[in-house]
Amino acid sequence: MKQKTDVLQGTLALMVLKTLDVLGPLHGYGVARRIEQISGDLLALNQGTLYPVLLKLEQEGAIASEWGASENNRRARFYRLTRDGRKQLQVETKDWEQTAAIIGRFFEAKAEDLS
C-alpha cells in the first residue's frame, strides 16, 4: 500500500491560496473539499488542520473573511483572496516551480552528467 503523504504547512497554504484564486470566495469546508478532490486520496489531511492555516493567512493579510450564508442556508465564514494574497500567490508559485524544476533536474541527472 502506498503511504499517504504528510502535507507541509507552507504547501497547504499555497494550496489554499490557489484554490481561492481559482474558485473565488469559499468557506472552510469548500476549501477542504476542493483540496481533497484534486489530490485524491494521496493527501493525509485532517480537515481540521486547515483552520489554523486559514487564520494565519488572514492575519498576514493574504486572505480576508466575512460571514455569509452557505448552500444549506446556514451562517458560514467565507474566505477570499486579497490583492496582497494574489501577489503572494504569484511569487510563491514562481518559487515553487523553480524549486520543483531544480529537484526535477537532480532526479534526471545521470552519473556521467555530474562528472
Place this chain on the structure above:
Amino acid sequence: MKSLRRFLTRLLNLATGRKLGERLREEIEEHIALQTAENLRAGLSPVEARRQAMLKFGGVEAMKEDYRAEGGLLFIENLLRDVRFALRMLRKSPGFTAVAIVTLAFAIGANAVVFSVLNALILHPLHVPQSESLYGIQHGNEASSYQSYPDYLDLRDRNRSFDDLAAYDAAQAGLNTGENTARVWIVLASGNYFDVLRLQPFLGRFFHPSDEHGPNSAPYIVLSHDYWHTHFQDDRGVVGRVVQLNKHPYTIIGVAPPRFNGTLVFFNPGFFVPLVNQEQVEGVNDLNARGKRWIFMTMGHLKPGVTPAQAVADLNSIGSYLEKTYPKDDGQRNFTLARPSLYGDYLGQPVRAFMTGLMLLASLILLAACANLGSLFAARAADRSREVALRLALGASRGRILRQLFTEALLLSFTGGALGIWGSVALLRSLSAWQPFSRWPIQLPVNPDAYVYGVALLLTLASGLLFGAVPVRQVLHTDPYEIIKSGLIPRVGSRFNIRDLALVVQIAICAVLVTSSMVAVRGLLRSLHSNFGFQPRNALLADTDLSMSGYRGDSVPQMQRRMIDAVASIPGVKSVGLIDWAPLVSGSERGAHVFSDASTDLRPSNAAADAFTFRTSPEYFNAAGTALLSGRTFTWHDDKNAPPVAVINQEFARKVFGSPTGAAGRYFKQFDGTRIQVVGVVEDGKYDRVTEDQRPAMFLPILQSPSTQTYLAVRSDREPGQLAAAIRITVRGLDAGLPLYIGPWDKEMDTALFASRMAAMALGVMGVVGAMLSVTGIFGMAAYSVSKRLKELGIRMALGAQRTEVLQAALAPAFKLLAVGSAAGLLLGILASRVLAFIVYSATPSDPLVLAGVVLAMSSLGLLATWIPAQRALSFDPARLLRDE
C-alpha cells in the same frame, strides 16, 4: 514585515480580548454539518454520517491548541494564566504570602537604603565634572590633610602631576544683609577653586586667581545654590549686591550650580569667599605662617596619564625640598592621595569600612531571606507533590510546571520588592532632609537615584529567581506514578540536607547581627556615661565669634571679660568659664608641636608631643567641672606682662615630662621657642572624638594667647530655657549685634556621638530584621518537620510516649540547628565587631553582658519560633490522626 504584522494583530487580539474561539467553534460546527449532509447523501445512516464527518475532521482539541497558538501570543497568555493561578494559590495560604512579602520587603528595603547611602557617600559623592580624577592631598603618616598657606603655594607651583591645585578651609562668618547678623558656615577657597573643579556659575560669575592681589584684596561672595534658594528666595537680582561680612563690605558676584555644596559630602556651606581674605573672616592672617597648618584640604585633578603613585612620588620630592629649605617649620613631609569627599581617609576609611560592612550585612540578610523563602517554597512544593504529580500524569511538561512555580516566586518577590523600595524611598527622603545638628550645616544627601532603583530591581529579580530555584530539583525528580500510587513518601536517609544548611547559615547571620547591634548599643551606652574630662550635664554653652562683630586686638579679651562678668552675675549661675573651642562640640584646632625645655633644634621631628591647644579663662576648669590634680589654674594676672604659663593634662605631662607628678612648675617650649611654665595639671579628657586615643592637651590663658572664638561654659542648676533667655538678654545688653548660639553642653555633644548613634541605630534595625527572619525561618522549619512527622508522633503517643519525649522528637532538630547557627554567628559577630571599635566608643565584644545577651536573645527567638509548632504537636489526638492517614 509579515511577521511584524502578525505580531501586531495578535497583540491586538490579546488586548481587545477578541474571542477567536467563538468563531472557530461556529466554523467547526458548520464544517461538520456540511460533511454530515454530504455523507447522508452518500447513503450513510445519520449516526454513522456524523461519526465519519468527525473522524475526517480530526482531533478537535489539538487543532484548537494550534489555532490558539496561531491567533494569540501563547507566551503572554500562558504567563497571564500562570499569574492568575499563582494569585489563587497565594490567596489560599495568606499566612505564607504575608510572611514572604514582609520578609522580602524588609530585606530588599534594607538593601536599597544601605546601597543608597553607599552610593551617595562613596560611589557618587560629588556633583562635579570628572570627579574620578579628583584627589585630595593628605599627610602620609596621619589621616589628615591640613596644610599651611605657603606650603600649599609651593605644592601648587612645584608639582608636575596635577592640572592645578585648589585649597579650601571651612570657617564661620557673620553675614549682615540688612537687619540681623546671621552666623553662616562658609568655605574659604583659593582663587582657582571653581576653575580646578571645572564648574560653571549658575548666576553671575565665580572668583578667579586674577582677583587675588594679596591679603583682603578680594571681598567677593559666591553663594551656594541652596543658600541662595533659602535665604535670598531665588532672587536673580542678588548678583552685584553689597552685604556686610564681619562688618566688612563684600559683593555677591555669583551663585554656584545646584547640587554643588562644596567638596565635603555632608557639609553644606552657605557661600564661598576667597582664601586671601582670611583676616577679615577669621580675624587672623596666616597667609605667611609656614608653620601653621590651618588649610583644611588641597585638591586637584590629576593630569591625564599620571597615576596616583607617580603623583605621590612627585609630591614627596616637593616634601623633601620643603623639609630641607624650611627645617624650622616643615618636618618630614610625605603625602598620599585620597578622595576629597569624606575628608580623605580621616572619615573616608571608617565610613567606607562601616558602609561596606553594612552592605555586606544587608546582602547577607537578603540571602537569609532567600534561603528562608526557598525552604518554605520547597516545603510547599513537597506538600503540593500530589498536584504536581497529577499534572505531570495529565501530560504537563516539567518545564511548564517549573514556569508556574517561578511565576509564583517572582510574583512574591516583585510585590515584596515594590513594597520595600517604596518604604526605603520614604526613609531616604526624610534622611536627606534631616539636619541632625542645628549648629552645623550637616546633611546626608542620600536621595535614591537611577543606580539605586536599578540595583533594587536587580536584587528583587535575583532573589525571586534564587528562592524560586530551590524546589526545582524536587520537581524534576517527581515520579508521578509512585506518588499517586502510595502518597507522599517521607524521604529517609540523608539526615542533613541543603535546607538545613540554609537555615543554619541564616541563624548564623542573625546571630552576627544581634551580636554587633548589642556590641554597638552597649558601647554607645558606655560612651554616654564615660568620663570626658568635664561634666557636660547642668552646663550651658553660649558661643560666638567676636570677629564677626568687628572686635580686634585688645578689645577682644576686654569684651570677653565683660561677658564673663555679666553672665556670672545672673542669679543662679554658679560659675562661668571661657574656652575658644569647646571639647567634643566644635572640634578643636589641630595639635601644636611642643618641645622639651632642653631642645634647641625646634624642627617638628624633634617635638615631644603634638598637643591640642585650648585658650581658657581662669574660671573655665571650675565651670567645666575639670578636676585640677596639682598646681593651680589661671588668674586674671596671667596677662601679657606676666611670664607665659600653661595648664596641661596628664597625658601631656606623661609625654613631655615622663610622669604627671611634679610636672607643675616645670617648663616646655612652643614651636616658636617661647618657654612656657606649667602651673597646673588637670585630668585627662576627650577633646575631638569620644573614640579617640588619649591625646595630650594644653590650656593657655586668654590674656596671653587671645582668640576671638568664644565659648562660655555656664554652670547652673536653673532650667536651661530660662537661663538661655537670661544669658541672651545679658549679652544683648553688652553688644546688640553679636550673634549668639546657646545650648546645653550635653545636647551639643551630639556631633561627637553622632557616628556611634547612627551605627547603633543602623545595626539595631538590621538586628531586628535579622531576628525576624530567623523566627520565620525556624518557624517554617519546625512547623514543616512537625507536619511531616505527625503520623510518627501519633503512633508514638498511641504507644504511650510522654509529651516531653514527643516534643523532643519533634523539635530537637530545629533546636540543634539553632544551637549550631548561633554559635557560628556569635563567633563571626565577635570578629566583625572589631570594625565597630573605631566608630563606637569602647565597643568590645568580649563583654560578658553582650555574650549573655546574645545567647539569651537567640534562645528566646528559638522558643518563640517553635512555640506554635510545639503546641500543634502536643494538641492533636493520636486516634484521629491515625484514622486520617
